Amino acid sequence: MSARVLLGESGTEEALSILRRGEVVALPTETVYGLAGDAFQPLAAARIFEAKGRPLSDPLIVHLPEVGWLNRVASFESPEQQKQVEQLASAFWPGPFTLILKKNPDLPDLVTAGMDRVAVRVTAHPLFQEVLRRLDSPLAAPSANRFGRISPTSAEDVQSELGMSISLILDGGPCEHGMESTIVAVKENGLEILRPGPVTRDQLKEYGHLIESLGAVNIPGSYPGHYAPKKKLQIIKTDIIDFIPIPGNALLSFINPSPESVRHFSTLEVLSTSGNLREAAANFYAMLRRLDSSESDMIYAESLPEDGIGAAIMDRMRRAEYGSMNRSG
Ligand code: TXA
Ligand code: MG
Secondary structure: OOOEEEEHHHHHHHHHHHHHOOOOEEEOOOOOOEEEEEOOOHHHHHHHHHHHOOOOOOOOEEEEOOHHHHHHHEEOOOHHHHHHHHHHHHHHOOOOEEEEEEEOOOOOOOOOOOOOEEEEEEOOOHHHHHHHHHHOOOEEOOEOOOOOOOOOOOHHHHHHHHOOOOOEEEEOOOOOOOOOOEEEEEEOOEEEEEEOOOOOHHHHHHHOOEEOOOOOOOOOOOOOOOOOOOOOEEEEOHHHHHHOOOOOEEEEEOOOOOHHHHOOEEEEEEOOOOOOHHHHHHHHHHHHHHHHOOOOOOEEEEOOOOOOOHHHHHHHHHHHHHHHHOOOO
16 A cells, blocks of 8 residues: 655645644655654654664654744753854754754653654744644654665655555655755764754854764764665766776766766766756755666766765765665675
8 A cells, every 4th residue: 555645735634633643644844754743642753663664772853843842842951052052043943954952851752762862953844834833742753764765855755665654645845955954962062963964064163163073973873874775886986987897887977977978877867967066965865766766787976075065965875885785684
């Protein structure tokens, strides 16, 4: 069986009645589609983990329609932290930005996987905001993909990931950013970026000292092989595109490749013909997904500059490469 897909507003009423029953619905956000459940119904959180096949040790992001709801789910550790959070909130909320804060004890422990910290985001998506306001409860929502797979940026992508295990998807069209939110922890000695995303380092450094994480970023659900396609993916540099010797492979190119290099590949997707990194981010998951379901043997992905949102794209690309090359089973 597949999930029903309803266009935006026509499905809001049905989405609300499903959520009130403690069940789950896929909803569009400005980053990627989320699989949402009422954050204050532990059974709803349990259903999210089950539908995604996600380990219970991997906490969920809680979504709010406005910063005024923050005290329903979180609190501040000090007046200094409060001040800094208020500045960040007015700069980046609503938007593709998530903060790690002290958890309100009323919030079910399952949502935060037993941690005393909660990830919170005020989403800018009008449909998601409307559902939140009418439900009058925060929604826990991870990306609406099977655990470890490519994140969905359209209703069709959600259908192919989770259609068999959920009953309703609200279709809000393709996601604006196409890449998950930037996750930041506000610490005494500065801001720590736990996951790069649409809000960039350059934007964040205006609001505090950036703490350098040592080695790989450490958040529970961010292991090196996340976002893996089914086919093998290998990252290549632009100047070696011409040297892929074996035909029958796919190329995920940043900007238009030369005609000489195109003839080496059976399938091609171009992230941004004008070299715009925001456009590349918005296209990344959808194009990766198309190449993954093409006839080609393996996927070569061209590395791109790590400026701005390029850092987030390369983070996902490296994980896709690692996950596809080091598959267990
Ligand atoms: O843009 C987004 O953030 C999307 C949309 C749907 O809002 N959501 C999303 O959720 O990407 P998810 O679950 O796919 O990724 C959330 C990441 C996971 O790696 C999780 O481990 C981490 O955030 N996380 C959640 N709560 C945390 C916490 N309290 N402390 C540290 N990391 C946390
Ligand atoms: Mg995810």
